[in-house]
Amino acid sequence: MKFKTREELMAMNKKDLKARLADLGKMAKDLSGKDLTDAMDEAKIIGEILDEIKGREELMAAAMAAGADDPMDDGKKPGESGAEPKNQARAKSGKALKDGKAVSYQAKVLVNPRNAMTTEGVVLPQHSSPEISPAFNNVSSLIDRVKTVPLPGGESYKRPYVVSYGDGAGSTAENADYNVSEPEFNYAEIVREKITAYAEEPEEMVKLPDADYDSVVEESVTRAIKRYASRQILVGPGGTGKFRGIFFNPTEAKEQVIDPATDITTITAIDDGTLDEIIYSYGGDENVEDIAVLILNKKDLKKFAKLRDKQGRKVYTIKNHGNTGTIDEVPYIINSACAEIGGAADSYAMAYGHLSNYEVAIFSDIDARKSEHYKFKQGQIAYRADVFMGGNVVAKNGFIRVKNHTA
Template identity: 40%
Template sequence: MNIKKLLDEIEAKKNARAALVKKSEASQDVNELRSLQGQIKDLSADIEFMQGLVDEERAAEAQRTAENAQAQAPAPAQAAEPDTRTQAVNEHAEHEAQEPEHRSFKPGEGFKAVAEGRQNRTPDQNRTPEQMEQRGKALKEGRSITVATGSIVLPHRDAANINDTFQQVSSLLDAVDYMELQGGESFKQPYAKDSPDGNYTEEGGEIADTDAAFGYAEITKSKITGYSEITDEVEKLPAANYAAFVEDSVTKSTRKKLAKEIMLGDGTAGHLTGIFSTKCDAIPADSDITVSAIDNTTLDEIVFSYGGDESVESQAALILSKEDLKAFASVRSADGKPFYNIVNRGGFGTINSVPFFINSACKAVANSKTASGAYCMAYGDVKNYKLVAFSPLDVQKSTDFKFKEDMISYKSRIYAGGNVVAYKGFVRVKKGTVASTGTGK
């Protein structure tokens, strides 16, 4: 095995991997990033495997060097007085010379002594004079004496871990208002809509009515589940813990669905009521705004459209797709510099100090295929959405359901509900055909 050739290939693959890493850092296309990450992972696996071969070959070479050095070492000097083993050998030799026709040994006597004497000889003592002469010539000429042994078929190695994929659950799920109501069926959250202005009243006239307006958000129980199966061999045989990964996956699937339903739940029986739902009574349709393209005024348009007429609200966040976040990052000022300062922390971050959450349920304003009038973004205090858990998230494993097929089943289950619980708790952004601020608040 040529170590130098392997090292050259390892170096070439490291250079290729470094180039891909640099390219991925500059890329903003999700499909390209996934492709680059896959190539980087493959190169890393190749480098690790080839480095293992180099290490094995170096260890084998070190062992061969040690054996050669031992073979070339001079025979140890004989003691002045022969020990009992040497004496036994001599006695046996004399006995053979006197009685060559009788070559038998008693247990524990001469045969054992002869064997031990041979084991204590150096390799050179066991060679014939002709072999010693040939070895001397080989050493003098500098030829290779031993040949490395290797496998005809390259060994197959399995990693002990499973590399996870990219983040699949929107960070929004862990940011909304959460409440546990174990064993409940429904929950109602009242909210204030308006306090009318007072008015002048003439003497003796009726006092102006200023009844406050209220509403309530109803949250009903919905059942969300996940299910997966694996074979008994997958659980017990591989080095990697596939069973634990599958168990975690069914939990992740439930959370993934909940995160999307916060935006898209249609509010029908057995479903969450999402921010984009027409059944979300807390958000009147006339408070929606439309945006046809993302430019240097888009963020201000959204921020100042949220809230009441007497203040600009703080502690609000923008919920959008990754594609629209990319569009914000692409906006440039007159001098060619990025107009929006985006701080990314994975599934969330800030745009010009305005918090944002990525949610793949949102369509993109920047996508030409998004239909006019489709909901794309929402802006508001994320605590204005309440998620109620009527039961804990329960993950169960069963070896009985498909006992004959030797299959293991995993399922996750939760009873939950959700709705917007504040009047005009979010301003929703629709895809428009022209830039517009909508019909009002």
Template identity: 50%
Template sequence: MPTVKKRFRYQVGLQFFAKGEEESGQTETKAEKRKREIGERKTEIRSQLEKEEKVDLDKLHQEVRDLDEEAQEIEKRERLMKETEEIDKGNGGETRTVETFNTDPESRKSQEEQEEADWEQRGANLHERRAVTVASGDLITPDHQSSSIKSTFNQVSTLIDRVSTVPLQGGESYESPFEIQHGEGNYTAEGEAYFDVDHEFGYATINKSKVTAYNEITEEVLKLPRANYAQRTVEGVRKSLRKKMAKEILVGTGSSNEFTGIFSSNATAINPSTDKLISEINENTLDEIIYGYGGDEDVEDESVLILSKDDLRKFAMLRIGNDNRKAYEVVPNGNTGTINGVAYIINSGAGSIATAADGDFLMAYGPLSNYEMAVFSPTDIKRSEDFKFKEGMIAHRGSVMAGGNVVAHNGFLRVKYEDPAV
């Protein structure tokens, strides 16, 4: 009997609350209209993300956060208004509950079944509004389940977006020619043969390689959470491909099925004798790199220094003079920036002078258009639910056919570590 009394008290409270909702629904207030508009907009954003099209995730993330904050402010305002109304009525916000006993077994059973059904339906309806009604009063417990996922630190160097890209859909490996040198003319006497000069060319081979990435998630991650983990998984596969390719632009060995990186001995466009050797980063290092690159007639501009974050830190922290002033003005901007006005790009494939062994490559300097990346196929990302159907696992895989190589004679000045103790 006490159980029936307790459940029936809840039922009366729910009926009272439902009636109030029904009455207030006859004339939609500005607050109710705005909450409905917020819900509709969040539904549009969720549908947009489920299409797996490329969208501005940061912009959508900020918009969802703003909508959540606005909805919470509206709910807080409504609660405060309700409390002031109760105080004006002189009851101090107290909510009374009607207690009724039901002694008819059949009626009591029907009430209990209907009661359970009402609770289940009530929970399902209110879940989307991120709040749970406990009784007929105004006690509301918000469920702050975020619909967005915080991104981690950037792990892809922008180097991949700055080098020269050649689309060769369906193509195979190819050779890119470049000029090595042209001769110098000479005086010729009247009636004598013209002076012979040599014009030397070379070529860089760009081989097709296959870069892939694979990931699995459970079906619960795809279907249940409010946050769109599945979309982030697909985006993560694409970023994994870009991360590998961005690093290979520097360190690819050039062997079968691999990029030919700037540091590779197979980058035949670069003469190893032009490599710059340094044993430390000092106040002269940047000038030595800039004036050491290019031919005898020019100081090349519009070039970029590719280096590790650790070596960039050493440039920024270097102090000189009696006044202990900074040797370099480093202006960072995410993955890029400038050192004394010279543009740089951070790439984790570059070495660090703090951990390098004798002969290790540290940096590269030159116009990024001197590296050519050929894309032989579109980036293909697929999802399959069949591979591990019994386990409920959903597989994602991505692949792209691409290759790259240095395509200009001595297109980059490579900086190597020279151990003074060797």
């Protein structure tokens, strides 16, 4: 499916952009996978362009208002209908000053109404935008891409998985026992973790004009929970009431869904063979898996992008879509919980696998509350949010991990 580039969208007018956005909304129910991601990216770009158009319109309106005709000016040229040329008026004022007489000037000489400012005794109008500029994204989309299982009110969750299908088939003599070849099963346990976030704001923030600071503070506690959970999918430490992350290695071998012996420890720097090393190390001995997803740090993505061959050409073709994208058509997700290749010894830098091999169990809805009573005396408004959730890898060696070499 063909989606428009930013350059093509920039060439469209406001009406056409809104129409295109409406078309994307109608197509959404029939899209999936990369087409859905590309459609969301195009919609985001359209939103940014429309915001820019709105900003330009507001700026032009403000400029026109500030440049309105001066009511003290009758619009006539100097010397017409008795109007006095500016230099003649100045000459008259100068002569009056020399003669010791009082001279008065129009107020606009002292304060320019085009500038929003406050002076003692003179208060000029100020304007506030109703929109608050957002900060850079701090939540990895990993939390949105793994498999989620709603289990409201639950305490824990066990997902059975196949360890091996058995490899005991062989030749058997007549009247001898059959060779034993039983599949081996295990289960991944997911326990609930209570995740909370809290924030306060002075009551004066709510009373500020136009912009809805209150909703931004309230949303921030929810974003904080989502950011934490997204990181725990990788680095959850396991144990009682904790996420079991992709990089977590249980002490007991029977609890190790990912065998640490499969970790790649030979990558010390990103080169032209790094991606192949990861892809062909993943999966069983009899086949190459379908393209999965690479989870990595932004610093390592930068290294992929900067790599050049002897002719100065880029080694990897990278397409960026915010937090996600592709490296030579291999999907990636940025997550700052990943270490950097060549970083601290024994730290995990990347993970590669099918995201459905990690499950997040959601044991409750996110409960977000606002209170104006907790710190009533201090005039503080409190916000809190909490949720019960947990996660674990649910397929044997569901991910291949890249680990920095031991020092």
